[in-house]
Amino acid sequence: MPELPEVETVRRGLAPVLVGSRIAALEARRPDLRFPLPERFGERLVGQEILGLERRAKYLIAALSGGEDLVMHLGMTGRFTIVRDGGRETPGDYIHETGADPAHDHVVLHLCDGSRIVYNDPRRFGFMVMMPRTERPDHALFRGLGAEPLGIELSADYLASRAGGKKVNLKSFLMDQRMIAGLGNIYVSEALFRAGLSPNRGARSLADRHGAPTDRAMRLVPAIKQVLQQAIDAGGSTLRDYRHADGASGAFQDEFAVYDRAGLVCVRKGCGGTIRRTVHAGRASFHCPRCQR
DNA sequence: ACTGTACCCTGTAGGC
DNA sequence: TGCCTACAGGGTACAG
Numbered sequence: 001m002p003e004l005p006e007v008e009t010v011r012r013g014l015a016p017v018l019v020g021s022r023i024a025a026l027e028a029r030r031p032d033l034r035f036p037l038p039e040r041f042g043e044r045l046v047g048q049e050i051l052g053l054e055r056r057a058k059y060l061i062a063a064l065s066g067g068e069d070l071v072m073h074l075g076m077t078g079r080f081t082i083v084r085d086g087g088r089e090t091p092g093d094y095i096h097e098t099g100a101d102p103a104h105d106h107v108v109l110h111l112c113d114g115s116r117i118v119y120n121d122p123r124r125f126g127f128m129v130m131m132p133r134t135e136r137p138d139h140a141l142f143r144g145l146g147a148e149p150l151g152i153e154l155s156a157d158y159l160a161s162r163a164g165g166k167k168v169n170l171k172s173f174l175m176d177q178r179m180i181a182g183l184g185n186i187y188v189s190e191a192l193f194r195a196g197l198s199p200n201r202g203a204r205s206l207a208d209r210h211g212a213p214t215d216r217a218m219r220l221v222p223a224i225k226q227v228l229q230q231a232i233d234a235g236g237s238t239l240r241d242y243r244h245a246d247g248a249s250g251a252f253q254d255e256f257a258v259y260d261r262a263g264l265v266c267v268r269k270g271c272g273g274t275i276r277r278t279v280h281a282g283r284a285s286f287h288c289p290r291c292q293r
Numbered sequence: 294a295c296t297g298t299a300c301c302c303t304g305t306a307g308g309c
Numbered sequence: 310t311g312c313c314t315a316c317a318g319g320g321t322a323c324a325g
Contacts, residue, residue, distance in 0.1 A: 003318055034301075034320085058319075076319050077303080104303085123302045125319050168296070177320080184318055239318065240305085259318095281297070284316085300322085308314085 002074040004149065004182030005231035006242050006250065007058050010080055013245030015053045017082050017115060018062065022049045027108040034075060034127040037107070044068060044130055045109070057145050057181035061136070069133045071141065075125025077241040085114030099247050122241070145181040149224050154180065156206075156213035156221050163217075164207035171280040173203035180224070186237055186259045187227055189286045193258045194223035198292045199278065199285045230255070258286040266291060 002010070026042040038044065049065040062070040074080075079100060100120040107119040107128065119126075131139055146162070147154040162179050173179055174188040183191070192199050197216055206217040236242060236250035239260075243249060257267045262277035266288040273290030 006318070073319080075302095076317070078319090101304095122304065123317090123319090125302070127320095166295085172296085186318060237318075242318065282299085296325085298322105298324085301320090304317090306314105306316085309312090 002058060002076075002078065002236070002242055003184035003187050004055075004058060005187070005228055005234075005252065006236035007060060007074065007182075008055055008232050009236040009250065010074070010245050011053055011055045011060055014060075014080055014082065014117065017111070017245075018050045018053050018117065020050070021115075022112040023047065023109055024112045025110040027110070029106050029108075033106060033121060033124045034073075035129070037128060038130040041128075041130075045070070056142065056148065057177060058184070059141070063133060067133055068130050069136055071129050071131065071136075072119075073127050075121060075123060075127070077123045078119065078121040078126030079241060079243050080245050081118045081120065081243070081247060082245050083116040083118055099243065100241075117245075144178045146177060146179040147181065149180050149182050149228055154221060154224065156217040159217045159220060160207035160211060160213035163203040163205075164211050166203045168203050169199060169280055170197060170201045170203050170206075171199035171283075171285050174224075175281065175283070182228070183224065185283050185285075186256070187224075187231065189259045190227045190257060191220065191224045192287060193292060194227055195219040196292055198289070199280060199287050201293070258288060261286060 023045045026045050028037050028041055031037060050062050051065055052063040054061050058073060060072040064070060081100065101122065104120045104122045105118050106121055109117040136142055147158055163173060166173060170192060171188055174183050174191070189199065197220060206214060206220065208214055231237060231252040234250060234252035234255065235244060235248065237253040238249035239253060258275050261275045264275050266273040266275060268291055271288065271290050273288045275286055275288055278285045
């Protein structure tokens, strides 16, 4: 579920509560999510102050005073909810407080001020790992990540250099976290619509035969940046599970041009085309065959 | 080296 | 009402 805008929205919601706080206790209600929780998870967290909370791609990274990073990924259905001091104690009461099924409240961080951060994840595709801060850039999770899409490193030149000669279609290329880190199924479809590019087109068409960026690559870069920024401004997209850290829904789902709109008329004035659903690498794609070539 | 498919897990929506 | 299938914002491990 959570792509870059959703993870960034969660980060902004958690940061004011987490940063500067100290961890009083850890509740791990099961030993694993997608992967086993870190060895001696509680020992390594309790007593630590959280110095900062940043995002890289779809990862949340809490910097701990002891020198380790707590790296968190929300998978498809993960969500963090802040429960303020005074919230009720029994798991069953979380349903009122977080709106999530308490059976899937897997990890609870208790902070010294009495508030709690509850991690809920029905499908358990999310995970948490810890690593020394100095080792993070070389860690397997981060080493191969591509450009951060809202950073200056995502440019037409970058796209052309990564896409040249590749046989993959544009949709799969943009979904590949080694190329661009943070896009997912929704925002790839939305960015391609804004750029007027078909998801079926070969990624290689972002570069000419000399490896220089084509006008398609030039259109794609601002399309990606704009759709992500607008989605962040709207607090992300809530389809099912995703919520802000305070339980609120995102609003960007109301602004989808193509995602999940198969069979509906294209939103572009005067187009009149019908949005089509196709499949790339097992994931649904949506595009307007008239607007997107 | 690259590309496509199966799979991890649970919940829900839709067809019969 | 049930039962069954297909599908869902993620990523990874293989086989070809």
